[in-house]
Amino acid sequence: MLSLLHAKTFLKVLDERGLRAASRSLKLAPSTVLDHIAQLEKELAARLIVRSNGSIVATPQGEAFRPLAVALIATAERACHLISGAPLRLAVASNIGVYLLQPVLTSFRSVDTTETELWIGSNPDVSERLKRGEADLAIVEQWFEAEGFEAHSWLRAPLTLIVAPQHPWAGRASIKPRELLEQRILGGEKATGTGNVLRGQASGQGELRDFHRHGRVCLRRGEKRKSGVIADRWC
Numbered sequence: 001m002l003s004l005l006h007a008k009t010f011l012k013v014l015d016e017r018g019l020r021a022a023s024r025s026l027k028l029a030p031s032t033v034l035d036h037i038a039q040l041e042k043e044l045a046a047r048l049i050v051r052s053n054g055s056i057v058a059t060p061q062g063e064a065f066r067p068l069a070v071a072l073i074a075t076a077e078r079a080c081h082l083i084s085g086a087p088l089r090l091a092v093a094s095n096i097g098v099y100l101l102q103p104v105l106t107s108f109r110s111v112d113t114t115e116t117e118l119w120i121g122s123n124p125d126v127s128e129r130l131k132r133g134e135a136d137l138a139i140v141e142q143w144f145e146a147e148g149f150e151a152h153s154w155l156r157a158p159l160t161l162i163v164a165p166q167h168p169w170a171g172r173a174s175i176k177p178r179e180l181l182e183q184r185i186l187g188g189e190k191a192t193g194t195g196n197v198l199r200g201q202a203s204g205q206g207e208l209r210d211f212h213r214h215g216r217v218c219l220r221r222g223e224k225r226k227s228g229v230i231a232d233r234w235c
Contacts, residue, residue: 002040003039004073006039006040009037009040010037011069011070013049018055019056037049047061075133087117089119089135090135090138091138092139093123105118126138180198
């Protein structure tokens with residue numbers, strides 16, 4: 001059976017790019033570090049590291065094992081945290097974390113004593129954090145299917161356009177996605193839920209123009225929940 005200690009030693013050797021540096025970092029004798037690697041290679045029946053240009057690097061088999069070793073250690077650490085009553089780790093996309101989540105968290109905390117630990121970042125970073133085992137739950141604007149994970153919709157919000165009073169669209173109740181193709185847009189950057197929705201809607205009809213910091217049309221989702229947004233300041 002694979003040893004978590006040996007896996008941790010393997011990762012440290014790769015991080016330090018050397019056996020002696022890893023032994024100093026781990027406070028182990030170099031011979032012990034070598035023994036950990038040898039036992040791990042015996043368990044996996046494969047060579048995991050080699051010396052190249054004076055440094056230790058992973059073999060192809062070692063590179064394949066590397067993310068699994070990270071996941072093994074993260075899972076073991078999380079199991080210890082759960083048993084000891086560690087907080088629920090939430091990784092949340094920035095717009096959701098800033099504008100939408102706080103009332104939901106307040107409501108949750110009023111009926112559940114589970115401690116929560118909040119981390120806010122971009123949609124891709126949130127997804128990767130969950131995949132690496134560094135979060136228990138991810139809340140994102142858009143999820144791309146990944147093996148071993150379940151995704152559930154928790155909120156649907158309209159896509160709101162904000163334009164200046166003199167804009168030709170002022171007063172219109174709705175527009176078609178293709179009408180956005182020739183507009184300068186503020187918002188909907190790549191890797192955001194809004195940007196991905198718009199690109200999906202425009203697929204086959206043309207290309208959306210690059211998003212600008214200063215545009216004639218502003219895009220927001222769930223606008224009523226976002227306080228302090230005034231059209232003539234955005235457009």
